[in-house]
Amino acid sequence: MLHATGPMLTVDVGEQETVETDIDDVLETFIGGRGVATRLAHERVPFDADPFGPENSMFFSTGPMQTSNMSFTGRMNCTSLSPLTGGLLSSNAGGFMSRNFADTGYSVVEFTGVSDELVVVHVRDDGVEFEPVPDLEEATVPETTEYIEETHGLSEEHVACIGPAGENRVRFASIMTTESRAFGRGGLGAVLGAKNVKAITFAGDSRRAVEIPPVQMDVHREAATSDHIMKQQGTTSVTDLANEVGALPTRYFSELKFEGVEGINGDRVAEKKYKKGTCSSCAFACKLPTRDEERGVETEGPEYETVMSFGSNCSVDDIVDVMKSNELCDRYGIDTISGGNAVAAYLASEDEFGNVDLIHELVEKIAFREGVGDLLAEGIARFHDELGVDNWTVKGLDFAAHDGRTLNGQGLSYAVANRGADHMFTTIYAWEYPLVAQDEALKPTGLEGKAPHVVRQENARALEDCGIVCRFSRGFMTPERFEGLFGADYDDLLAVGSKVVELERHFNNQRGFDRADDTLPYDLPDFEAALDDYYAQRDWNEDGTVPDGYVDDAPVSAD
Template sequence: MSWAGKLLRVNLTKGTVTPEPLNMDWARAYLGSRGLAAKYLTSEIDPKVDPLSPDNKIIWATGPLTGTMASTGGRYTVSTKSPLTGAIACSNSGGYWGAELKMAGWDMVIFEGRSDKPVYLYINDDVAELRDASHLWGKSVWETEELIKKGLQDPLTRVSSIGKAGEVGVLYAAVVNDLHRAAGRSGVGTVMGSKNLKAIAVRGTKGVGNIRDPKAFMRVTKEKKQILHDNPVTGQGLPTYGTQVLMNVINEVGALPTRNHRDNQFEGAKDISAEAMATPRKTDGKPQLVTNQACFGCTIACGRISKIDQTHFTVANKPQYWGASGGLEYEAAWALGAANGVNDLECLQYATMICNEQGIDPISFGATVGAVMELYDLGILTKEQIGIEAPFGSAAALAFLVEETAQGRGFGKEVGLGSKRLTEKYGRPDLSMSSKGQEFPAYDGRGIQGIGLAYATSNRGGCHLRGYTIASEVLGIPVKTDPLSTEGKPELVKAFQDATAAFDSSGLCVFTTFAWGLTDLAPQLQAAIGEEFTTEELEKIGERIWNLEREFNNAAGFTAKDDSLPPRLLTEPCKTGPTQGKVNELAKMLPHYYEVRGWDAEGRPTAQTRARLGL
């Protein structure tokens, strides 16, 4: 088996670090990473717990294929109860940190309680201890990683940490590793900050040596890597253009949410696209994009490394931002750009660097700024309140607000609450483009019906990565479905949600699913950990995880009424393009989705469903 078979339990209140054997019955039932962390979390905390109290717990978890030679085997998840939504939170990250934890001999680290002073956890193979982090508090992610490595005199140490945003209580603060890879959504970094936990530094030298059938594993992973290589998305599109390849595509189909979803196409999309990133600038003759980058074990390499224009107003007097850094991904470019009507590519790069540096989810931040700009446009917010003129399209306002929010200053404190709380405060809750309190990503649920249903039913609030129906509805993977039709969408959403839960829990990247299905994941798991992990069993594991998360949310107080979309998506039709005149037909899809799921009319798993899944 390729589980390490043990976890670390860290009691921050007592200052203790205790190894424990992994519950192998749970590991076989929930696989690892997202699924296994959800099982531990839901078994150990009260669903009604205050997310920022010491009684909440936060878990870093790897999957059985994390740290192996399986392509994209660098993933880990951070799971907790979300301060942004009050729902279960599980945020996934790549880079190298997850593989390092696994190679140090640990599947998972569980933190409980709250330290009375800033600390970080240091893990060096079997040795693990809490260390003082007073000198790191107030530092950025970038500074924290550098200081820890210098202090340990080991540049190969991998660091997962929070920046200023997690310390000052931005409700969508991220956990960042390897400088610009992030467990970005749902405020996992906020919970970390509430516990006075600054970082986890890991050095692992053991490797992952307990593969069940090494020869079979080498054979099957080689075969599956070839499939990724030969696929036009994972072998060509993502390596060449990254996720930003979608900017012009989604705009053309009429589903690029623009100006807080007022519009569904952005006239400036081409200016902030992948193609624009690769085009030489007029100022210095160099493109913003420097190169692509891969996470641990990844053969896709969708990551972007970019350099900002040194003469741009955001950095003209800030040379610390002139070097190569993590570049724009599609969701960030949309949230910082189209969502606010901003088409200044250099400003978007600056904002994404601040988000990486201080640990902020760019999706929730950008979408919240979109709500602020609409409130300003309506005259509900003023320059005096915000601190700057903030019309749609203002790059100056975007740059100002990302700085204020990251530092927890001025109006940035309100932006840090997220769009739901902010719009409620100013009497227009309808202007929050969110579900369960988490902001939507870069696809309009009116023009793509299935993703609208996925947003409404996502266990962690508005999210595309819990069921990426865009693959089918726009890209035709694995089969083409009509984005404007509701027919078959409940079945499609359920299938994507369950399969994604299995992939997330394996320790591999969901981007592999552009080329792979569960039929490709199953033989890799069989060679690594056992023959029982058939395609059918993985389907059941994914469904079990989804229902476990749902039951936690139900116990936390969520009901069928929370499986909703903002009035704008249900009543205001798209204005332009192929989707003109469309609204999301959630009322038509949701009851059938419940039936397909084996839930009652109130969205609760029935006794038969619970029994079938062993819940």
């Protein structure tokens, strides 16, 4: 089976020491990316670790496809304990860093400990340098990448960094790469901030040779020649459909349709797009460099999730205002979904929906934990009572834009997903709108028979994250092509994805998560029966826990 190659490098930022570890057995079993990082975290991070403590590790990992030139592979994985959810969480970012990471020759780089001073950690194939950077305290993401380029000659494509939000431990702070791409959900930027690491750079000339079957060129050619609406509008191409079917959260989740959708839909984004945007080696080019010269706003995006969080959910109907919110979040290192939803919650509490000046002011206050921003920076699950608003989260993670009250299978997915209300854990919404062929589509309402679909899509998404292959490869990366690339039966590959989901669940079980956490802030028909079916499909206990003895805890030892 095709898998990533190379050792793990452990970087103790407190002791400023490094150790290499042979992890071939883990790579052979879990392929790479999220799977390998999850397996390593399960063994190396104490179940009772504090997300902000020195014992919490952060794992950056790549997969075998990052040694290829195939489209949909310009991504990489980051795994750690989330300060927002309290559970093990993996986040996936695009851009151009993954291949620079692969050039170090490592398949995984683990960061542990806490530095005594603010540092940039330079990871190269010939060693690691710890650079004190006191002058970068609370520097923005562009300021940080500019410093690294001027001082070290490394472009933004080599850099993963945090903004002020990460340093100030905003619980939904992002790690930014290529300036505008984010390891967004779950607050991993705050973990890096707690370690007193401002930025990490990756460079070298030691990329491992991995033989990729020629089917990769079929995928790449089709990505280049396809006439897909995402090439013009990115994920915002779904905005009008979501609004039409009643799945677009509006005014802090109180409504499901937005009367101002025409001001923030895919057409408006396409009008502001001024050039093509892509990730490393990808010919699909679905990214959205946008600008408005009249108001001096330039950003990448917004994507659909940001159109929801800072648009309809805040009752904002001007795409340039949403672009500005997106720009601010990228500058300060804030997840646009959680950032926008937190702001929407505050607007609901103050009856200030649509107040654009206040929205932009709140983003900055969150980043620096100033005034009410200090409260909002804790995340909705921690502040909702104080503001007197409903708790629109699952496991502490607030909801994405494809609303489960209309797309019921997506609702079930939000409830059971290990990282909370995240749409990318299954992307089952695509089958319920539908965005797939009619013969594959699912009826959006009702949960009968949905649990097996949720399980299969969780496994498929986990497999993609091991590869690492972009979510938007749907329709290009067929099961047959997975088999051709990875050299294994597709059901066997899905079994790898299943094991990853189970390892995440088992880890979180040890931290107290169980059935009581697989819940929703709204009712769905036959929800408890669907939950029972989901657990049965996975051979888990009725209380939502993985059975004792199910997980192999063989240690990974250092050389």
